[in-house]
Each structure stands twice: as C-alpha cells, then as structure tokens.
Amino acid sequence: MPLSMVNSGRKVRLLAVRAGRGLQARLAAMGLVPGAELEVIRNSHHGPFIVSVKDTRLVLGRGMAHKIEVE
C-alpha cells in the first residue's frame, strides 16, 4: 500500500519508490531504500508527512508519500 495510507504511529517496511531515477537516488541517499524500516510520526491526511527512518526525521510532501510503496 502507499505510505500515504499509513496512520501516525505505525511502523512499516519500505518496498519501493515509484519515482524517476534521480529522485529514487536522492531518497536512497536520505535513507529511503527498499527494506528500510519507517515509522510514520505524523500523518494528518492533508499536507505533508513526517516519517522516521534510520533515526532521521524526514518531511515528505503528500505527493511524495503516494509514490512510496510500503508493507
């Protein structure tokens, strides 16, 4: 399912990022690689997201969160 559906407080594993190659590499550099553990810190269902990955807090735009496939 897309990350945008995950509620605050849930922990998920990243499966894939459906984005252009440049963006994929960028996200990988920030820790968002397949297999990485994610925790959704804040998802208010409008506006951006806060997730925790590799002990880093990242803000993701909502559009971005739609493109991230997790389980």
Added chain:
Amino acid sequence: MAGKITVALAGNPNSGKTTVFNNLTGARQHVGNYPGVTVEKKTGRRVYAGYDINFVDLPGTYSLTAYSMEEMVARHFIIHEKPDIVVDIIDASNLERNLYLATQVMELRVPLILVFNMSDIARAQGIEFELDQLSELLGAPIIPMEAQRNKGTLELLDMIVALAGGEKKYQPVKVNYGREIEKEIERIIALIETHGAGREPCHPRWQALKLLEADRQALEHIDSQEIIDGVQKSIERLEKIFGDHPEIIISDKRYGFVSGAVQEAVRGTVQSRYTASDMVDAVVTNRFLGFPVFLGLMYLVFQLTFTMGEKPMFWIEDLFGWLSSQISLFWAAGSTSPLKSLLVDGIIGGVGGVIVFLPNILLLFLAIALLEDSGYMARAAFIMDRLMHKIGLHGKSFIPMLIGFGCSVPAIMATRMLENRRDRLTTMMVIPLMSCGARLPIYALIIPAFFPRAWHGPMLWIIYLIGIVLAIIAARVLRSTLFKGRSAPFVMELPPYRVPTIKGTLIHMWERGWLYLKKAGTVILGISIVLWALTSYPKKDIYEVDYAGQKNQAVADFYAGVEQLNAAFNLPSESDLLLKALGAEREAIEKQAQYYRHEDEYIAAEKEKDSLIAVLEQSEIGRVLSEFWEVRRGIVEARGAFEEAVAGGRLKPEATEYRVLKSNLNITLADIENHHPQIYHGVLTYLDKVRAPYDETLRSIYQRRQSEDMTNSVAGRIGHGLEPVIGLLGFDWRIGTALIGAFAAKEVFVAQMGIVFSVGETDTGSEALRIKLKRTYTPLVAFCIMLFMLISTPCLATVAVVRRESNSWKWAFFQLGGLTLMAYIITLLVYQSGRLLGIG
C-alpha cells in the same frame, strides 16, 4: 612555508559542517558563488604547522548524484579542482545515514578524513565507537570532534598536515558490490580504458559506478557510443538478475557496507537522538498548535527587526547628518558648488538612505540565523507546505515571501534555501508583490488625504491583500508557463533541535549584512549619482517668477508691520527702537541661515546682533525691549511645549488629553498676560501678524523656486514626457517625476511629491501636502497611485539583488518589465472602469 594544501569540507546538511568550518577558519572567510550557479561558495584560510591551508566549504549534500545543484557543485569541485584532502563531517549520532556520503567520496579516491562530529551527543546516547577498528574498516582516519565546543579542531589540523606531508598514508578500502555488479564494473572499466574516459576523466571505478547508476552527468560526459551501448547492456543484465534498477541495488550495497562496519565497531544500546526534539515537535508541528506557534514566532521576528532596529537607525541617520554638515564646512557659506551638492544631496543622501536600513537587515538576518541554526526553519516549512502547495510552491518558499513584507532585498537573498531553480526563480519574481516596508510611507501619506477615517485601516489592508492575491496569481501563472515542470518533490530533513552557537549565528548574520553593505557601496552609489544629476540639472538661470523681488517685498512688509506696533507698546509713533532691534534680529537670522552653528560667521553675526541690541536696551525707553524678549520667550515656549505634547497633530482636538493640554496652555498664557498686561497683546500681534506671515512667505518662495528647478530638470522633463502614457492612469507629470525617484527607493516618492508640490521637506505626517494632493487629484487617482506603487518597478536595490541572485540580467529585467507592465495594465483597467462608472 612548507606548502599549500586545499581541503574540501563535505557532509550532510545539519551535520554541523558550518560550525567546523568556522572553527577552522575563524573570520578569515570569503563568500562568493560557484561559477555559473547560485550555490554559495565559502572559502577560508588557515596557516598551520607551516602550511597554508585553504578550506572550501562544499554545499551540504546527502550523496554525490546529479540530483541537485548542490550535489553537482560538490562533485564537480572534487573531480575538477582536485582538493588535496576531503574532510567529511559526520553526525556521529546518526552514523549510518551520514556514512553513506563517505562511501561515495571514497570512490573518488581522494584522501579522506572522517570527522565524527557531536561525539558528545553520541556518547550521551550510549554509543561507543571502536575508532581504530572503524577507521580500518572504512579506510580513512577518524577524528572525534565536538564542534560546538571547538574540541577536536587541532587534532583535525594535525591529521590534515600529516596526510599532506606524507607522514601518514591514505589506505582506501573498496566497497564490494557483489559478484554480479563487480563483473559489470570491470567490463565498463575495460571499455573506458579502450575508448577513453570522455570529458570528465576521474577514477575509472567511480566513473563505471556512476554509469551503472545511469547518472545523467556521467553519461553526458561520455563521447564514445561503444561505452554508452556497453553500459546499457550491463544495466539490462543487472535488471534481469535483480529485478530492479542497478542504482537501487548499489545504494543498498552501500548501506550494507556501512551498517556492516557500524555493527563491527560500534556498541551500545542506541537511544534515539530525537527524544527531546520529539517533545518539542509534539507542540510545534501539532495540527492545531503548530500554526499559532508559527505565527507567534514570525510576529516576534518582525517585532525584533523593526522595533530593536529603530534606535540604531536614528544613530545612523544622525551620523550621516553629521557627516554632511562636516563636508559642507569645506565650502564657503551658502555655496552652490555642484560638488558639494553631489556629495551631500546625491551620495550621502542616496547611500545613507540605504545604509540606514542596515540595523533592520542585520537583525532580520540574526533572527533568521537563529531560526535556521536551531532547526525551527524546517518545521516552519512543514507547517506552511499545505498552503503553499496550492500556489504551486512548497513550504520553504513561504519564509522568503514573509520576509518580503519587511524588505525585498533580504527576502530575495533568503530564496537561497530553495533547492530547485524553478521554485527559487518563481519565488524571487513574486516577492516584490509583498508590499515592503518602504511603501508604507506612501500609503500613510495618501490614505488619510482621500479616504474617510473609518476607511483608513480597511484601505491599507486591501492594498496589502491585493499584493498577496497578485503574488498568488503570478506564482501560479509562472509555475504553469515559464517555470513549468514539477516543483522539487518535497523531501526535507527535520534535524533535531539544537542550541545555536553565538559565533556561528553572528558569522551567519554578518556574511549577509556585508553583502548588503557592499551593494550600497557599489550599485546604489552609482544610481544615487545618476538620480541626483537627473533631478538637479539643467539649472535655471532666469526664473519665470521674480523670487528676489518677492523676497524684498516680504522684507518690506515685515518692517512696515513692525512700525505699526509702536502704539501697542506705548512707544512714541516715530520711535525706531523696535524697528532697529527686530531688524537686527531678522538680518542675523538671514545671515546665519547660510552657516552652521559652529562656524565663525555664524558666531560673528550673533555677536553683532547682541551688541546692537545691548546698545538699544541702554537707551531711555530700552527697558521695554527686555520685557518684549521675556514675554516672547514665554509665549513661544508654552506654544512649543503644547505642540510637542500633542505630537504634531497626532492627538485629535476631540481627545480629552488634548483638551487638558489646551487649557494648560491657556492658563500659562493668561499668567504671562497678567504679569505683562501692557505689552502682551503687542507681542502676540508681532508673532502672529508680522513674523509668522513673513516666515511663511519666505518658505513659499523657496519651495516655489525649488519646484521650478524641478520642472526644468531632466527628471521633470521626463515626467512631462511620460504624461501621455501615464495620463491614461490619471497621473500627471508630477506623479511621473515622483515615479522616477521611487525607482531608486520607494519611500523617495513621498519626498519627491513634496518637492514637486513645493511644500518642501515632507514626511508622512505632512498635512500641507495632503491638502494640495486632495485639491489636485480624485480619490480614484489616489487609489491608482497606491496600486501602481504596490505592483510596479521593484526598487533598484531589488533589481540589483535579483541580478546577483539569479546570476543573470535577464531575470532582473524580466521582473522589472513584467511587474511594471502588470502595474500599468491593472491600474489602467481600474482607472478607466472607475471613470466609466463615474467614481472619482
């Protein structure tokens, strides 16, 4: 000197890289731009152990892909400038993510030193490093550091010198990407060796890896079609094996390498470095509380900028006032030397008018530096993202736009925080629509003159609102035409909150303040001179009106008035006592007007007058003179105190306080009358019926002459020339002339209107100018003036800073032309439809 070393500082954003850089170089820094891009380049020097070390602060990046401008700059620098050593600053409390960048620097085969910054925080979290083991695994020396406390700086310098001097050998390790990928790497290396490395030769293994990652820039630099085909085949083979793009596998392997090393050599039950930070964020990024907290902080920033800046602004104004009076001393009294006028009116007036804003600018940058260094700025962008998204920008654009309400110049400089050039240019283009502080005096002059009291507040609000709405529309239009394309997907790290260091914050603030000063010294200096010349030349030799004759008439009227006062003072009608005394006073004032208080001529004139009056007081009827001075001083002082207390008209006559002050004044005056019943009314007649009209006439003559000069000057002629064009907006030549001044700085509009309407020195409280404006223009025209000033021509400083920040005149002129055209069209529509509807 043993030699020169170039050291590049790399590292993730928020790794404390800037603090390390500041510790290494102190204030010996130079800020510039990397050639061709808007990324800031900071360099600094340090002489250590006989070496002249040049440090280059690379932009903060997460990796060395070709994704963002920063990454390309960092990579380009390492490949092309070939620094002797790269120092990678690593946040030790977040090792895995930070070491990812290090793996890529290793592949460039440049001697590398790893700095484990914030080791203290890491230790507090319970992390323990086996530094020797880790250093061996990563193939690079490691220096633990606490940059906030300036610990570890010398150790780093020692290591740099040891590596450069050859006492220590750099022994890199290879990241093993697994059999399949390694095989393809070898294939590509072989291809590169036979067909050539293309236009960006560097370490072949790095090049091969980048090609496998389908890196845009690496591919661009390859000339040989054989290599490109070979790489394509390798990529396809790997995709078949792994079922994913090679770059994903490669980054996965890099993380694997890093976490392998970390598991070997780092112990401890790791606590999150975010525990405290998360508690703050629970409030600051809260769905309901976040926005009020944000607004509160922004209010504080403005408060800090504009209230604390007020005092220093006065000091700077005083300083320039003093400077111009000192410079004036070099010329003979009343000199009309063009050089004096150029220095005092042109240069000091122009440059001083800009430097006056320096305290505001410094405070604003101080506040921004604090918000940035503490980590709050990232949260603000998070909170504003939803709103900004609607206009095609994202959260980070909000901060520069907000600053724009203060001044466009620092606002445009603040757009540096936006990574994507399209986002950045869009934001830059619309910033002048945020009505800046310099436009406020214009509204403050016009609104009270034309609109009923109840409308003052709403009118001002409407003007600001129009600006915001236009900015939103313009941003949307730009985003879907010129700057089309998706905005950079919004991904941003929320660093843990940190207490900013004083040194770091001050350096941050000063860097930007210095840029502002430099601009005032160059661009604005030049423009001030041009504008001064435009408004001062050509000079008029013969005036249309006989001003000298009018002045003589005023003097004659003054003496005639004084002669008639004899009766009121019980003096014989043929007595010339008052005539002589008041005449001596008038002459002294006229002479002194050309000098400054400390000049000999001023003092001489004062003495001459005093001795003349002293002689007169000795005479038989001279006693009345002493009484005259006393009564006059009493009345003038009482009236002056009253005027000051009612704050020059700001206190309204209806107010209770005003009535109390007024009755106090009347009591004081009555008291004077009781003590001097014989002459009180005579003195009043002198003050109100003789002296006041005389002063008023002289002022009017001066102003009318200045106005005639103005009409004749180039600026005045341009104003007349503009009339056919701006006439359609309801503007006449006077407004046209003022518009030219407003281009230099918006607030000049008010002063310029004062000159063309010949009311002399003007400020926003000027009632005289308001009355004249009201007689000349309709409320519709007045509204159009405000509208035009809101939208049109960003001031010169803005044009200059857009040119600098966008690195091209094209965008500066595009903005200038675009906004002016937009202002013209909108004002035209408003004015013409207003006229059709019969308003105004």
